[in-house]
Structure formats: structure tokens, C-alpha cells
Amino acid sequence: MAHRNRSLHPPPKAAGRIALLQPFLAMEVMERAFALEREGADVIHLEIGEPDFDPPPAAVAACAEALAAGETRYTDSRGLAPLREAIAADRERRFGVSVSPDQVLVTQGTSPGLLLVFSLLVEAGDQVILGTPHYPCYPNFIRYCGGEPVFVPTRPEDGYRLDPDAVAAARTDRTRAIVVGSPANPTGSIQSRETLAALAELGLPLVSDEIYDGLVYDGARVTSAAQVADGAFVLDGFSKRYAMTGFRLGYVVAPPDAVRALQILQQNLFISANRFVQHAGLAALERGEDTRRAMCEAYARRRDRLVAGLRELGFGVPAPPPGAFYVLADATRFDADSRRLASRLLEGAHVGTTPGIDFGPAAEGHLRFCYAVDDDRIEAALERLRPALAECAR
Ligand SMILES: Cc1ncc(COP(=O)(O)O)c(C=O)c1O
Structure with missing residues (x-):
């Protein structure tokens, strides 16, 4: 047999940086939930941050048309020119900041954008400051690039404000950037214009993840880091605002003198975002507003129902979160x-939730619930949780 002659190799040794990464627990819960579903279980997915709405019909049509028309090749590594122009115009419309299309780099989601930016800014021994609880992937990206995340605690009593004085106190001569997520995952918090301006005054690059802008409630408004800082790196994308998670499309808006380095990274690491998907992005920007508005209306209603239901079950929920689509509950x-709790609720009640520890030790003892889920499923989840929690509290 052919394989007999093959020499036996020991298993490949993983690079040391891999051991620095933590698994993304929201994905781990989802993958376990998929396994339960394959065995026939009906799982309610409150663990993963994914809109349940369909993408804008215009985006789906544009993608299909682009494929049929043979739009299947690489693009300029920075993205198709009309899309970069539309992104620049969209940012001007949303935030009143003037952005040149030359500052825009289209990526295969916000996640590759984060990798590009941290690859540019961080080298061995560097530090990056971020508030915690935090999106789990930020510290993993920083560590992957050889850096050290430095966590500044934020508190529900202050609306999870990232205190500029605390950031200043955490700063050292090795600090290279400050990460801000607003609206944030997992807290749904929004940083005020004053806070962002005070952070910008510290003179370090702000890496600002604005992927949940547009999904805000009760008249809340988001300030972009670009409104208060010339040197900000803004990350944004189509996954959340236009319910386009699986399309994999995002972008970076970078200071002009950083674009060339990001372009070189993009050429080498990813070449370009998918061409036909970029056409979908353009259509979403031009004709996706109805989808965003409909999502916002539904999410505001679901948030209120989920917050009330969780409180009634005995969870600690501070003020209803003003943005994104998560509730971080004590x-x-x-x-x-x-x-352990998330595992018991998944296995016993078939309700997926994300363990708070995914968002750092500050969120241990919490669960994150995503309310980008149909109203009936939220009701059903609350029903299922009642007996399961009574069991856990025993
Ligand atoms: C704060 C934050 N940033 C980035 C991402 C990744 O988004 P994308 O699908 O654009 O890679 C997520 C996904 O959940 C997120 O919550």
C-alpha cells in the first residue's frame, strides 16, 4: 500500500504565539449547539452576535448579478473604487467628517481589518490599552502581534465609560494605541464625545471599532473617533448594520500616511476582498437603509422584553444597553x-448563551444574551430558562 513507504513525522509543533490565544467562547458554544442540532435538538441561539434579519434584498441581488456577470476576479487590494467612494460618502453622511476614498481599505470583514491595524501598530513588547469587559478577539489580536493588552476596568454604574484618567494612569512608554469599541460588544455601551475627545488628547492612536453604529436605541447617538482625532484608525463593516455576517465585508479608514503600509499588508495577507461581495456592499450602502431601520425597531422592542424577562428570572441587569444587540447580565x-452555567443551560435547556469570562475576568459571573433573535424565540428561551435556573440555584 502506498502509505507504507511514507516516513512517519512527529506532529507539527505549533508556534508559541498560538498558545497565547484563547478560544472564542461564543463560537465554541455555537459549535456545540450545532452538534446538538445535528442530534435533533431545537436550540435557541442567544450566544452568537448575528442578526436574524435577511440582508438588504438589493445587496443579495447585486451579489448574484455580479457573479452572473463574471465579477469573480481579484480587485485592487484596497477595494473597488466605487465602493471606497461610497464608504467615504457614507461616513461623511453619518458623522459629518470628510474622508478621502484614498483613506479607505476594504477588507473581508472587520476582523481582518483589526488584524491589519494591529499588525501595523504593534510589535514585540508593545502595549495596547483597552477597556474591559471587552470584545474577546481584541486581546488575542494584540498578543498575536507580540503585544500585551493592558486592561482598564469599566463599570455598569458609569455606563461602562472608559475613563481617560484611568487610561492615562495605565499608559507607559511602551503604549502604542488605545482601543475603543462604541457601541460595544458585550455591554452595548456608547462612549460620549467628551470621553473620546479626552482619550484623543492623550496623543496615542485610537483604534475605534464602530461596527455597531446604526444599531442604537432611545435616540442614542454615536460619535466616531474620526470626529475627535485626525490620527484614528476606524474599523467598520457590513456584518451587523446590514445583517451581512456571512458575506464577510468590512473596512478600515486610516490616517493618510498609514494607508500604504496597510495596503502592503493586505496585498500579502488577503490580496483583496471578494469582488462580487463588494458589489453587494455598494448596494447595501445605497439601498440598505430600510433593513437597518427595521432591525433597529425590532431590536429596541426585543431588548426591552429580554431585559425585563432576565430581571424577572433573577439576573442582575443594570440600565438597558443603548446600542448593539447584547445584554450582559449578572x-x-x-x-x-x-x-459551567452556560454549558448547563445549553445542555439542559437548549438555550445558547455566552459565558461572561469570554469578555475578561471583569465579566466572570455574567452571561451575555444576544437579542438579534425572533421575539417568539426570546419568549421561548425565557420559558426554558426558568426551570433550568431553578435547578442551577439549588
Ligand atoms: C465588536 C466587534 N468587532 C468586530 C466583529 C467582527 O465582525 P466581522 O463580521 O466584520 O468580522 C464583531 C463580531 O461579533 C464584534 O462584535
């Missing part, structure tokens, strides 16, 4: 070990 009454 679950210590049921189990201080968030991984």
Missing part, C-alpha cells in the same frame, strides 16, 4: 462560574 446568583 448571573452570580445562579453560578459564579459562567462557563
Whole structure:
């Protein structure tokens, strides 16, 4: 047999930086939920941050038309010119800041954009400051680039404000950037214009993840880091605002003198975003507003229902979060070990939630619930949770 002659190699040794990465627990819960579904279970997915709405019909049509028309090749590594122009115009419309299309680099989602930016800014021994609780991938990207994340605690009593004085106190001569997520995952918090301006005054590049802008409630408004800082790196994308997670499309808006380095990274790491998907992005910007508005209306209603239901079940929920589509709820009454609790709720009640520890030790004892899920499924999840939690509290 052919394989007999093959020499036996020991398993490949993984590079040391891999051991620095933590698994993304929201994905791990989802993958376990998929396995349960394959066995026939009906799982309610409150774990993953994915809109349940369909993408804008115009985006789907544009993608299909582009494919049929043979738009299947590489593009300029920075993205198709009409899309970059539309992104620049969109940012001007949303935030009143003038952006040149030359500052825009289209990526295969916000995640590759984050990798490009941290690859540019961070080298071995550098530090990057971020508020915590935090989106789990930020510290992993920073560590992957050889850097060290430095966490500044934020508190529900202050609306999870990232205190510029605390950031200044955490700063060292090795600090290279400050990460801001607003509206934030997992807290749904929004940083005020004053806070962002005070952070910008510290003179370090702001890496501003604005992927949840447009999904805000009760008249809340988002300030872009670009409104208060010339040197900000803005990350944004189509996954959340236009329910286009699987399209994989995002972008970076960078200071002009940083674009060339990002372009070189993009050429080498990813070449370009998918051509036909870029056409979908253009259509979403031009004709996707109805989808965003409909999502916002539904999410505001679902947020209120979920917050009330969770409080009634005994979770601690501070003020209703003003943006994104998550509730970070204190679950210590049921189990201080968030991984164990999330696992028990998934296995026993078939309700997927994300363990708070995914968002850092500051969120241990919490669970994150995503409300980008149909109203009926939220009701059903609350029903299922009641007996399961009574079991856990025993
Ligand atoms: C704060 C934040 N940034 C970035 C991402 C990644 O988004 P994308 O689908 O554009 O890669 C997510 C996804 O959940 C997120 O919550």
C-alpha cells in the first residue's frame, strides 16, 4: 500500500504565539449547539452576535448579478473604487467628517481589518490599552502581534465609560494605541464625545471599532473617533448594520500616511476582498437603509422584553444597553462560574448563551444574551430558562 513507504513525522509543533490565544467562547458554544442540532435538538441561539434579519434584498441581488456577470476576479487590494467612494460618502453622511476614498481599505470583514491595524501598530513588547469587559478577539489580536493588552476596568454604574484618567494612569512608554469599541460588544455601551475627545488628547492612536453604529436605541447617538482625532484608525463593516455576517465585508479608514503600509499588508495577507461581495456592499450602502431601520425597531422592542424577562428570572441587569444587540447580565446568583452555567443551560435547556469570562475576568459571573433573535424565540428561551435556573440555584 502506498502509505507504507511514507516516513512517519512527529506532529507539527505549533508556534508559541498560538498558545497565547484563547478560544472564542461564543463560537465554541455555537459549535456545540450545532452538534446538538445535528442530534435533533431545537436550540435557541442567544450566544452568537448575528442578526436574524435577511440582508438588504438589493445587496443579495447585486451579489448574484455580479457573479452572473463574471465579477469573480481579484480587485485592487484596497477595494473597488466605487465602493471606497461610497464608504467615504457614507461616513461623511453619518458623522459629518470628510474622508478621502484614498483613506479607505476594504477588507473581508472587520476582523481582518483589526488584524491589519494591529499588525501595523504593534510589535514585540508593545502595549495596547483597552477597556474591559471587552470584545474577546481584541486581546488575542494584540498578543498575536507580540503585544500585551493592558486592561482598564469599566463599570455598569458609569455606563461602562472608559475613563481617560484611568487610561492615562495605565499608559507607559511602551503604549502604542488605545482601543475603543462604541457601541460595544458585550455591554452595548456608547462612549460620549467628551470621553473620546479626552482619550484623543492623550496623543496615542485610537483604534475605534464602530461596527455597531446604526444599531442604537432611545435616540442614542454615536460619535466616531474620526470626529475627535485626525490620527484614528476606524474599523467598520457590513456584518451587523446590514445583517451581512456571512458575506464577510468590512473596512478600515486610516490616517493618510498609514494607508500604504496597510495596503502592503493586505496585498500579502488577503490580496483583496471578494469582488462580487463588494458589489453587494455598494448596494447595501445605497439601498440598505430600510433593513437597518427595521432591525433597529425590532431590536429596541426585543431588548426591552429580554431585559425585563432576565430581571424577572433573577439576573442582575443594570440600565438597558443603548446600542448593539447584547445584554450582559449578572448571573452570580445562579453560578459564579459562567462557563459551567452556560454549558448547563445549553445542555439542559437548549438555550445558547455566552459565558461572561469570554469578555475578561471583569465579566466572570455574567452571561451575555444576544437579542438579534425572533421575539417568539426570546419568549421561548425565557420559558426554558426558568426551570433550568431553578435547578442551577439549588
Ligand atoms: C465588536 C466587534 N468587532 C468586530 C466583529 C467582527 O465582525 P466581522 O463580521 O466584520 O468580522 C464583531 C463580531 O461579533 C464584534 O462584535
